[in-house]
Each structure stands twice: as C-alpha cells, then as structure tokens.
Amino acid sequence: MNSLQRRLLLLGGVALLLAGCSDSSSHSMRNFYTVVSEPSQGLPRFMALAYVDEQPITRYDINTKRKVPVVPWMWKVETDNPWYWGSESQVLQHNEDIFRADLAALQLRYNQSNGPGLHTLQLMYGCEVGPEGWPRRGYWQFGYDGEDFISFDKETLTWIAVTREAEISKSKLDPHQDYSKSHKVYLEKECIEWLQKYLEYGQETLQRTERPRVKVARKEGYGGEETLICRAHGFYPKEIEITWTKDGEVRSQETLTGGVVPNSDGTYHTWLSIEVEPKNRDRYRCQVGHHSLMEKLDLAWEEPASNMGLIVGVLLGVLAALILLGAGVAYYLKKRHSERGYKATPGSDQGSWSSTKVPMPEA
Numbered sequence: 001m002n003s004l005q006r007r008l009l010l011l012g013g014v015a016l017l018l019a020g021c022s023d024s025s026s027h028s029m030r031n032f033y034t035v036v037s038e039p040s041q042g043l044p045r046f047m048a049l050a051y052v053d054e055q056p057i058t059r060y061d062i063n064t065k066r067k068v069p070v071v072p073w074m075w076k077v078e079t080d081n082p083w084y085w086g087s088e089s090q091v092l093q094h095n096e097d098i099f100r101a102d103l104a105a106l107q108l109r110y111n112q113s114n115g116p117g118l119h120t121l122q123l124m125y126g127c128e129v130g131p132e133g134w135p136r137r138g139y140w141q142f143g144y145d146g147e148d149f150i151s152f153d154k155e156t157l158t159w160i161a162v163t164r165e166a167e168i169s170k171s172k173l174d175p176h177q178d179y180s181k182s183h184k185v186y187l188e189k190e191c192i193e194w195l196q197k198y199l200e201y202g203q204e205t206l207q208r209t210e211r212p213r214v215k216v217a218r219k220e221g222y223g224g225e226e227t228l229i230c231r232a233h234g235f236y237p238k239e240i241e242i243t244w245t246k247d248g249e250v251r252s253q254e255t256l257t258g259g260v261v262p263n264s265d266g267t268y269h270t271w272l273s274i275e276v277e278p279k280n281r282d283r284y285r286c287q288v289g290h291h292s293l294m295e296k297l298d299l300a301w302e303e304p305a306s307n308m309g310l311i312v313g314v315l316l317g318v319l320a321a322l323i324l325l326g327a328g329v330a331y332y333l334k335k336r337h338s339e340r341g342y343k344a345t346p347g348s349d350q351g352s353w354s355s356t357k358v359p360m361p362e363a
Contacts, residue, residue: 026136027053027206029195030126035099037107037119046096051126052198053206054238055266060092067092076201099123106144109165119145127191138187154184209292210236210267216286216301221275228301229273230286236267241289241296244274251284 032049039045048060048067056070067088069075077084103121107113125140140152150159150166150173157180161170173179199206212235219227230242238260244251251274258271276284281301288297 026128026130027195027199028126028128028137029191029198030124033095033099033123035096035103035121037103037117046099048092048095052195052202054262055202055206057198057202058088060096065089065093065096071202071205073202073205074198077197080197106165109168110144125187127187127195129192129195133192133196135188135192138184138191140183140187152180152183154187157181157184205266208236209290210234211292212240212288212290212297214286214288214297214299216299218281218301224278225275226278226281227273227275228281228284228286229271230288230299231269231271232288232290233269234263234265234267235269235290235292237291238262238268239291240268240270241287242270242272243287244272245285245287246280246283 028051030051032047032051034047036043036045044062046060046062049056050058057074058067059070060066061068067085099121103119104113106121107119112119120143122143123141124143126138127135128137130136138154140154142149142151144163144165148162150161150169152158153160157177159170159173159180161167212232214230214232217229217231219229221227228244230244232240232242240260242257244255255272255274257273260268260270262268272286274284285298285300288299
C-alpha cells in the first residue's frame with residue numbers, strides 16, 4: 001500500500017470504527033471531503049462523497065462542478081426539494097475553493113510548500129440516530145497527510161488539537177462560538193433531518209434485511225492443533241454478532257476475526273476462527289445473531305458427506321453413455337454394409353449402374 005492509499009484510508013477507517021459501534025437498528029450519514037496537492041489522472045484535486053449506512057449516495061463531479069447521485073433513488077429528493085442539486089452543487093464549489101486554500105496554508109505551516117510530494121487534507125462529518133430516531137452521535141474530524149489533525153467536540157463547543165500544528169487552528173476556531181454553535185446545530189438537527197429523509201427515499205434498499213448464510217469449516221494446523229472457521233455471507237445490514245462457545249460458554253478471548261467486509265452487491269461477509277484440540281472439536285459451536293433472524297443460529301462443524309455415491313453415479317452414467325455410443329456405431333456400420341451389398345447385386349432396379357462388367361473366364 002502506497003502513502004496516498006494510507007492517507008486516504010485514514011478517515012475511512014475512523015468511519016468504519018464508528019459504524020461498527022452501532023447496533024442493527026441505528027442509521028448513520030457521513031460526508032467525506034478530500035483535497036490533494038498534486039492531482040493526476042484518476043485522482044482529482046477535490047473529492048466529495050456522501051454515505052448513508054455505508055452506502056454511497058452522492059458524489060462531486062470535478063469536471064462539471066456538480067453534485068450528482070450515485071444511486072437511482074436519490075432522484076426522489078427533487079420531489080420535496082427542486083432546488084437540491086443546484087444548491088448543493090454551489091456549496092461544494094465553495095468548499096472546494098476553501099479546502100484548496102486550507103491545504104496550501106497547512107503546507108506553509110509544515111514548511112512543505114516548496115518541496116515535492118503529495119499532501120492531503122481530509123474532512124469527515126456526519127451523524128447517527130438510534131432505534132427511535134433520536135440523535136446518538138455527531139462527528140466533525142479533520143486529517144492531514146494520513147494523520148488525525150483536529151476534531152470538534154459538540155458538547156463543549158471546543159476544538160481538540162491532535163498535533164502541535166493543529167494548536168494554531170484551535171486558537172483560531174475556539175473564540176468563534178457562533179461558528180461552533182452552528183456546527184452543533186447542524187450535527188444535532190439538520191444532519192438528522194436529512195438522514196431521515198434519505199432513509200425514507202431509499203427505504204427499500206437501506207432498511208431491507210438479508211439473512212446471513214453461515215458455514216463452519218475446519219483447517220488442520222501444526223502441532224496437532226486445528227482451526228474452526230465460522231463464515232457468514234450475504235447479510236444486511238452490516239451489524240452482526242458472531243461468537244464461538246465451548247460447552248455453552250462464550251470463548252471471546254481465543255478468537256480471531258476478519259472484520260465485516262462489503263460485497264459488490266451491497267451485502268457483507270465476515271468470519272470468526274478459533275483454535276481447538278481435535279478431541280474437543282465437537283464441544284465448540286458457532287452462534288450468529290443478526291437483525292434478520294428471529295433466533296440466533298447455532299452451528300457446529302460437520303464431517304463432509306462421502307462422495308462415493310456421487311462417484312459411482314458418474315461412473316455408471318459414463319458407462320451407459322459408452323454402451324449407447326457403441327450400439328449406435330454398430331448399427332451405423334451394419335446399415336452401411338447392407339446398403340453396399342444391395343447396390344452390388346446384378347439385375348437390381350438401378351439400371352444406371354455404371355460399373356464395368358468383368359468377363360467370365362473360359363471353361
């Protein structure tokens with residue numbers, strides 16, 4: 001992974017962490033801004049993306065300077081807000097100019113304005129609602145060159161600096177209480193209102209449920225140990241609970257997880273493994289809880305069924321095909337032989353037979 005990828009993953013990792021703290025009945029909206037000092041093909045100078053429940057819904061087109069939908073149901077916003085796309089596009093155009101200026105200022109502050117190298121400034125802000133639709137969390141965080149820089153605390157209306165250079169920004173932001181209050185109002189009111197609208201527009205997609213498909217596999221290891229792996233595929237929403245138990249007791253300290261990862265179809269997959277002694281294998285069970293399930297799934301590893309029946313069936317099928325093929329070939333050869341014998345018989349109906357007659361030998 002190159003330095004740019006590490007930088008661009010910074011705020012995305014924070015976002016996944018925040019989302020991972022949510023339960024299955026909560027919803028979130030997050031916005032990402034990224035500006036780079038050295039744009040290139042495939043990497044525009046300014047990028048803006050919006051997500052609801054980790055599903056992308058809008059993006060900023062750097063060429064047209066317009067905010068555009070990523071999912072078809074976002075066009076429904078025009079029904080209630082005909083001005084939406086034009087107004088939001090103007091906001092992003094303004095933010096692009098501000099972010100480019102802020103990045104240049106930070107490069108000066110870090111003494112990086114004259115040297116080569118790619119530098120990035122990122123912002124992630126958004127909100128989350130609980131099961132009853134009440135605000136649960138709001139965040140407004142900046143990152144510079146792949147590191148946390150400064151974040152807003154809406155409870156104290158202050159900015160939290162992470163680096164020495166960020167202290168300069170904090171000293172400029174903290175005195176402007178009106179600016180901080182406007183951020184608090186946005187996170188606790190406006191953001192929530194928009195999130196609820198988006199959830200209504202995309203209800204069929206965002207508030208659907210997909211049951212996980214779960215399978216337990218076994219892998220032999222060194223030293224007589226073996227690993228049991230519980231895999232869950234194709235579930236939505238993202239939040240899922242997977243545990244390994246031994247004799248009914250949860251063994252959370254002995255497990256290794258692969259995290260919850262999105263699939264191309266909008267669902268998710270994950271896995272949880274545990275090392276066991278072969279003699280105790282049958283005492284372990286994988287339990288899976290998800291919003292789509294009435295009850296938790298409870299599975300153990302099962303010995304794969306023998307393939308002997310399948311192999312015998314395939315062999316019999318091949319043998320039958322060979323017999324039929326042989327019978328067909330024999331029938332064809334027999335028929336062809338009989339046709340040739342008929343044509344060679346003198347005095348047949350075929351008066352046009354043109355073969356030269358061989359004279360009989362003298363007696």
